[in-house]
Amino acid sequence: MPPLVPLPAQVRTTDGSLPLDGLRVVAGPSAEEQRLATVARDLLGPAGETSGGPALVLTLDDAAGPDDATSPERYTVEVAPAGATVTAPTTEGLFRGLTTLAQLATTDGEGRTVLPAVVVQDAPRYAWRGLSLDVARHFFEPDVVERVIDEMARYKLSVLHLHLTDDQGWRLELPSRPLLTEISGKGEIGDGVGGFYTMDEFRRLQEYAAERYVQVVPEFDMPGHTNAATHAYGELVPGGEPTDRFGGEEVGFSKLSFDLPGTEPFLRDVFGDMAAATLGEYVHIGGDEVFTLGAEEYSRFVLLAHEVVTAAGKKVVGWQEIAEAELPAGTVVQYWETRKDTEPLRRAVDGGAKILLSPADRVYLDMKYDADDVRGQDWGASMPPVELRDSYDWEPDAAVEGVDGDAVVGVEAAIWSERIPDEDTLFMRLLPRLAASAEVAWTPADARSWDDFASRVSRESAGWRERGLTFHASPGVDWA
Numbered sequence: 041m042p043p044l045v046p047l048p049a050q051v052r053t054t055d056g057s058l059p060l061d062g063l064r065v066v067a068g069p070s071a072e073e074q075r076l077a078t079v080a081r082d083l084l085g086p087a088g089e090t091s092g093g094p095a096l097v098l099t100l101d102d103a104a105g106p107d108d109a110t111s112p113e114r115y116t117v118e119v120a121p122a123g124a125t126v127t128a129p130t131t132e133g134l135f136r137g138l139t140t141l142a143q144l145a146t147t148d149g150e151g152r153t154v155l156p157a158v159v160v161q162d163a164p165r166y167a168w169r170g171l172s173l174d175v176a177r178h179f180f181e182p183d184v185v186e187r188v189i190d191e192m193a194r195y196k197l198s199v200l201h202l203h204l205t206d207d208q209g210w211r212l213e214l215p216s217r218p219l220l221t222e223i224s225g226k227g228e229i230g231d232g233v234g235g236f237y238t239m240d241e242f243r244r245l246q247e248y249a250a251e252r253y254v255q256v257v258p259e260f261d262m263p264g265h266t267n268a269a270t271h272a273y274g275e276l277v278p279g280g281e282p283t284d285r286f287g288g289e290e291v292g293f294s295k296l297s298f299d300l301p302g303t304e305p306f307l308r309d310v311f312g313d314m315a316a317a318t319l320g321e322y323v324h325i326g327g328d329e330v331f332t333l334g335a336e337e338y339s340r341f342v343l344l345a346h347e348v349v350t351a352a353g354k355k356v357v358g359w360q361e362i363a364e365a366e367l368p369a370g371t372v373v374q375y376w377e378t379r380k381d382t383e384p385l386r387r388a389v390d391g392g393a394k395i396l397l398s399p400a401d402r403v404y405l406d407m408k409y410d411a412d413d414v415r416g417q418d419w420g421a422s423m424p425p426v427e428l429r430d431s432y433d434w435e436p437d438a439a440v441e442g443v444d445g446d447a448v449v450g451v452e453a454a455i456w457s458e459r460i461p462d463e464d465t466l467f468m469r470l471l472p473r474l475a476a477s478a479e480v481a482w483t484p485a486d487a488r489s490w491d492d493f494a495s496r497v498s499r500e501s502a503g504w505r506e507r508g509l510t511f512h513a514s515p516g517v518d519w520a
């Protein structure tokens with residue numbers, strides 16, 4: 041069996057192989073199909089075109105994918121010695137099929153790059169297969185984020201959630217509130233200079249992601265985690281004096297007060313600007329770890345943020361805590377706190393909310409891998425380390441007690457960057473756990489097994505090395 045990650049729904053190997061050398065790529069006439077033909081040529085390497093030889097044909101076709109699949113991302117890949125096809129109902133499906141094709145490429149006994157003969161019929165378990173990246177505690181330049189998106193695309197992830205604000209920094213320039221980045225774009229945890237994305241950089245980042253069928257979901261975290269905002273705009277705190285810069289790791293001390301006259305205009309400005317700059321359908325309103333507001337004030341805050349985002353034409357996502365408010369149906373609630381009672385989540389789901397799964401003990405990728413991993417995130421005795429197998433061996437349907445699998449929109453790994461000062465550390469934390477989380481989100485439950493995953497993921501390290509990416513050599517895997 042070819043070592044595909046995430047494992048497709050159905051893979052059948054047949055005889056022979058198709059050399060890439062000279063393979064033509066043929067696609068339909070639309071601009072996007074033609075672009076995908078170029079993507080295919082890039083993914084398959086410098087194959088070189090010859091006329092009349094075998095071809096790789098990309099075709100839009102509703103009949104593609106496993107028999108019972110309805111996902112727009114479903115696809116079929118067929119490779120035979122005479123040629124290859126990728127079929128899908130959408131260009132998104134074609135792209136997912138191409139990423140499978142790229143993983144299939146291997147070297148044969150004569151040193152040629154070939155695709156093994158195979159039939160893959162595939163579709164994702166969940167549409168939302170995400171990664172949440174904290175660019176507030178430590179800032180990551182656009183080129184680093186692009187390299188993260190490249191790996192996400194390889195593992196068929198579909199959502200990049202950017203945690204753009206926190207106590208330590210504000211990372212998105214906004215036309216309505218320039219001081220946010222002029223003042224709070226500088227600095228981060230430790231001695232780093234910080235930084236922020238201009239509107240232009242943010243648009244280009246979203247386009248880069250969209251070309252890989254990854255949707256960016258931007259987050260402004262409120263009403264806690266707000267020191268970067270109150271450091272820039274004194275009107276957001278009683279007394280009107282801007283708060284001091286914060287470069288520590290502590291959480292839960294900052295807040296926005298609902299009743300200050302500056303608060304609602306601020307909320308309308310920042311979420312309005314953000315919604316206008318967002319190409320995707322979702323905006324994340326934060327809402328986590330608010331220890332400084334009463335339940336009623338918190339609730340009013342969440343509902344106001346919800347209203348502003350909805351009025352701007354975007355759907356709302358928020359951290360688990362927003363389930364304490366009476367949420368409108370369709371709100372996506374991001375579960376993370378495995379140590380808390382899930383009763384508010386059950387109530388939210390009864391009211392029509394959807395659940396996005398980011399259980400910290402499985403897919404918080406900043407957590408230490410093992411007890412000796414002193415530079416990893418550590419929540420003390422209440423949270424054990426998160427090794428690769430922990431990220432793999434869990435069942436989304438059973439993750440939130442009393443919440444039915446039908447309410448789950450997907451799985452999102454999260455990486456908080458308090459202890460991630462640079463790109464090498466970032467990738468060492470992401471890899472290999474990101475691949476495990478991706479398979480949990482993509483592959484049918486009954487097709488998954490740790491032993492099989494361990495043998496397939498072992499082959500990924502060769503590519504990580506080639507691409508200059510750091511990774512953690514998790515035990516139990518015979519790394520290539």
Ligand code: TNX
Binds near residue numbers: 458
């Ligand atoms: C909790 S998880 C947080 C973050 C921290 C993280 C550190 C969540 C929604 N909030 O603010 O970065 O712990 O592990």
